[in-house]
Amino acid sequence: MLAGSTVARTAHFALHRVALDGPVNRNKPLASVMTSDSALFALSDVWLGAMVAKRWAKRAVTRNAIKRQIYSVSADFETMLPMAAHVVRLRAAIDSKQFISATSAALKMAVRLELQQLFARATARSQGLALTGGAS
Template sequence: MLRLRNRDQFQAGMGGETVARTPHFALHRRALPLPPVPVAEGEDAPIPLFRPTGVWLGAMVPKRWARRAVTRNAIRRQIYAVGLCLEGQSPAAYVVRLRTAFDRRQFVSATSDALRRAVRAELEQLFARARRTAA
């Protein structure tokens, strides 16, 4: 699996359809290859955003919903670990977006085991819903 690296790749992935949602996450999918960009005469062809084969995955964990960097990084690691289940899917760019905060009264520690378990369970649910809609 390949990771989304730059803003243009993330925007292209977010431009696709929302294939699954859970209370805290949304999964966006954009099929590859993308349609070619028209080029005027005399201009160089733009560099493609993606290689047309493979599955691309990106994680958007905004500071707005996860204030502590250690929490954002822990959630991002969980996204990439659970996202390995996308291997073997048709070529597409996926973006997992955190859309609401986890309750800080319930998860006091920034990287508690309870938070990790809750994030992983919800991500597994998110990817299972996405696989059902793709089938």
């Protein structure tokens, strides 16, 4: 998934995207569907995952709070994203000196604002590419 293109970045997050393969033919036997040329995702839709490594957010409660913010913000932007598989990756450490509590309201708000910037950049880029016919 990370071999796909990086669509947008902020100080702490990166959004990666990989195009979906065509849908799987459901009339084929399972053995023929499980070949290397089968689609990664059977449904054409917007797929989103969150990757929050222990390296950057030490406490599980912090990682879970960040993931909840990722899924919450992504739901707001889902209709503006192209049909593809997306992964939001935490790419820098969350400053434990600035956010003393693992799930403080300040941390959640800071993460949410940065994720909104990330998705706004990604959707602006996607819409810009659509308007120019895919040329960059």
